[in-house]
Amino acid sequence: MDFLIEIFSDYTLRTVALGTAVLGIVSGALGTYAVLRRQSLLGDAMSHAALPGVVLAFMITGSREPLVLIIGAGISGIIGTLFMLVITRFTRLRADSALGIILSVFFGFGLILLQVVERLGLPNRAGLNVFLFGQAATLLQRDVVIMLVISTVVLALVALFWKEFKLLSFDRDFGSSLGFNMVWLDIILISLLVLAIVIGLQAVGVVLMSAMIVAPAAAARQWTDSLAIMMILSAIFGATSGIAGAIISSTGAGLSTGPVVVLVISSIVLFSILFATKRGIVWSWFARLRRQRVLRLEAVLNDMLKLAEQHQDPTHPHAMVVLQTMNHMQGGTRSTLSELIRRGWVEQVDSTHFSLTPAGVKEAQTFMSQGQFN
Amino acid sequence: MSASTEILLIAFVTATACAIPGVFLVLRQMAMMSDAISHTVLLGIVLGFFVFQDLDSPWLIPAAALMGVVTVFLVELFVNTRLVKEDAAIGIVFPALFSIAVILISRYASGVHLDSDAVLLGQLEFAFFDRTEIFGFDVAHALVVMGIILLLNVLLLLVFYKELKISTFDAGLAAALGFSPVLIHYGLMMMVSITAVGAFDAVGSILVVALMIAPPASAWLFTDRLSQMLIFSVIAAGLSALGGFGMAIFFDTNMGGSMATMCGIIFVISLLIAPNRGLIAVALRRMRQRWEFSQTMLVIHLLNHEDTDREEDECRVDHLWEHLRWQPEFAEQVIRYAEDHGTVRRQRGILNLTDEGRTIAESAMVH
Structure with a gap:
């Protein structure tokens, strides 16, 4: 009980836990589509592809406002996605190669820009690294508010396009035959995924963001065959691991939040694979x-x-x-x-x-x- | 040897060493495995450090490479349960192992020069200062390591060329001929891991992905032959190293980032100009096919009504849009195309087939 009181009274912990929980919900929900559509690694690629956008947004506006950086990250992530769609559509290169190229080249380009920023000695530059490697402890209350607002918009759009996204995930051709523009739906869905990713970068960083997309959904998949239930479960798993990670890392020295959150969600995956009803190994x-x-x-x-x-x-x-x-x-x-x-x-x-x-x-x-x- | 020559040489050797196993990753659709491996080798290095208590121990490379193979094994373990797909398995396994590494470093090895930022970014510029004496020559440590890895890769490629080729393109045949695809698969993964370990020390894990995937992907746009693809990949990798080096000097910026960017530029250029498979070639071909197809429709239409009493009406230029549902401008363009190719003649607003046009129409009707 004391422990719970401590959580709700400690400003940093409360903010961090709330932030990672919001992140867990939105990435868990959007990750459901990524996992079902076999685009799990898209999250990994997009989080890396966001880097040049973050730095460019900072260079252009000179501001380190999370919203500005998120917009920059989103734009560059979406450009990366479009590149990937072009490569896979018009050449015989498969998604894996396209993702690998986008991921590494965008990230490399971002590194150059980052160094330019360092050398120009622009003010306020110190926070950019945090955005990349993730440091949940730096989350402020207004960062969390921004995350909340964006997440709400993302989830509202998922609800609005529920039927369409379901068609896109399970029977794209049937969707086209019904007259839906599947290409646009694809782009909208991936853009929402990119949004879910970029709001998480500050909390867990580029490398671990991919786990936040994939793991909750992969765990949820083991328990159900229904899209709606899977998405809700996935969001719950994501939120649980976010909160648990924040609490665990606040107790131990030298435990940064991101890796702990990832280990918690990975344990949930392992547990689900072993013990899930009907599908689980046991x-x-x-x-x-x-x-x-x-x-x-x-x-x-x-x-x-x-x-x-x-x-x-x-x-x-x-x-x-x-x-x-x-x-x-x-x-x-x-x-x-x-x-x-x-x-x-x-x-x-x-x-x-x-x-x-x-x-x-x-x-x-x-x-x-x-x-x-x- | 001057510092910049040596750095260029390291870049060059690293790039070519990465391109060779990269070719097989691209062909086997396992490109993202390089991403996973290049991250999890960090855990191998940390564990190796705990065992050997020395960051310069030569045993760290095999230890880290082993972790790369363990990553592949774990991914396959997940896939074999048939409960998760391969992409999801990769996306779960490598962040988890990477997280363990980050936590281990921050808890038990924070005093050591080993941090996750350096792992992601790499510091090729500083590779020059880490020196080794070999056969009486004073050379950069990274150059020796990458040189050995490059030699190893070339040697393995030459010895196992046939096996790699067969198992990549026809795993079933390879198994039937008695080559174990599993053995070759893990051998290749070992090769990728060793290369990744050596390279990520110099250029960071993300650049490893760029060097392993982008040059082979560029090369694949140019050729269908494995031997040519290997050569083109090495050339593309060499150009990326050279261009990246120049770019880094010119803009005074991060070497790894410039090399990755150069890989991207070379890929985009290949994507545009590659003969047959490039975007420009594809667009031109589609355009030509469109005109050819329209011309074929036109000559078939003319053939149908040739020497009939409705010829006067059906074959008039200004009535074509009515019969073929073509916009007048488009019809005019098709007619001009056909006239240029000598398949149709225009006389006082009426279209007539030439002999050549009749041949095309007749052969199109036969098919």
Whole structure:
């Protein structure tokens, strides 16, 4: 309880936590599309491509206002995206090469500009590096307000274009046939993604921003097949990891927020991949075991019924050895028999012989009539 | 050797060393793996530093390269669960490993010269001051390291050229012939990792991506042959090093950034002028096809109505837009194109086919 009070009373921590939470929500929501459309690495490329825009915006206006830098970053990110679309549309180069080129060349160009700024000795230049490598601790309340406003606009547009973006993500051709301009929708969606990225740069920096886009959505994907639920989950995961990261990094010395947030969200991904219902690795492992057990039961039951038919007595006892030889499931006959006894379908006549009970006969006949064997 | 010659040489050797494995990354659609590897090698260096307690230890390079391979392995582990796609797997694995590295550095190695900014940016300008003595010559450390890596890459390329080629273009055939695609894949990734480690020390991780991807991508626009692509890539990489060096001197700015920018400029030029695949060539071809197609439509239309009683009406220049739905200006342009190519003759406002035009129309109807 004291801890919670501390969070809400400490100005820096409150601001940082709020900022990373907002960032987590908006990048989680937009990341959903990126992951579903297999454009996860677009976030990485766009966050790097934002650098020249940030520096140019500063050089032109001489201001370090976050809004100015965000606009610069956004424009340069969108130009990068358009370049990428041109490269992949008109040449045989694939998205991966196009992304790699945009990412590195824009970033390299930004570095040159950054050095020019340093050399010109422009005032207020000190903050630019922060914008790149991310330092959540430098977030001010008004930065968070700007993030909030932009996020609200972005999320409102997602709601407005919900149906269109859904079409774009799942069946682009169907969308075109309905008369939607898919190219424009594509550009709008990517622009929103760029916006989500640039407002996060100050908090977590260029390298880690890609994780903020990909990881929450990848984790959310494991739990659901519905776009809406996936987006909400993704936003929740993003916000949770943002807040948790801010709190953890405020307790330990030498822990900057960005990397901690990324590690938290990565842990959520790992947990989801392992334990998600239906899709998770552990879940499917258990599901396979369960299926296997049912198959084993059915196999032994079926063998016993077939043997019994040769004796005109469905409950004729059979030797364990015979059943073991017949069983096509390769082993496990003994444990399967004890399971069948537990279910009351088989009874043990003496130490080596087993017979079907009337209930077991009925069960086996049902299986036979359904034609699942032979 | 003067300082600037030596820096130019380092730039040149680094660029060419990166271009060679880069060709295979581009062809195998794994370009972004270079981005991932060039970031995660930082973790390898940090862990290597903890083990060897020495930032100049020669063992740091293999340790870091191993981390690059581990990155690839982890990405594939994720992909093999079939729960995430490859792009998402890359986007999750490398920031996580990079984050671990950043935290380890800030907690346990803050006193050491090892910071994440330097990793991203690189300081080629200062590579000159870090010197090594080899065979009695006093040379820059980075030059020795990158020279060895370049030699290694060339050697591996020559020895395993056939294997790399087959497994890149037809993995199934490679497997059927008894070359293990997995082995070749990891061998290549090892090559990429070692090159990335050596290069990022000199030029920073982002430039590694530029040098590995942009020159091969430019080269691929020019040729369909692997051997030519390799040569063109090395040339493009060399030009980027040279141009970047000149640019850095001229504008007195960051070497790595200028080289990356130069890679971009060379790529854009290739994108525009490459024969057959360049944007200009494609635009010209589309334009020519448009005129040719229109001309074909015109001659077919004329052939249809040639020697019929409606010829007078159907083949009049000023009625064409009615029959072919062409704007009058466009119709005029098509007719002029056709006249220039000797397929159509105009006599008192009526169009007649020449023999050549009739041949074109007839062969178009056959297809």
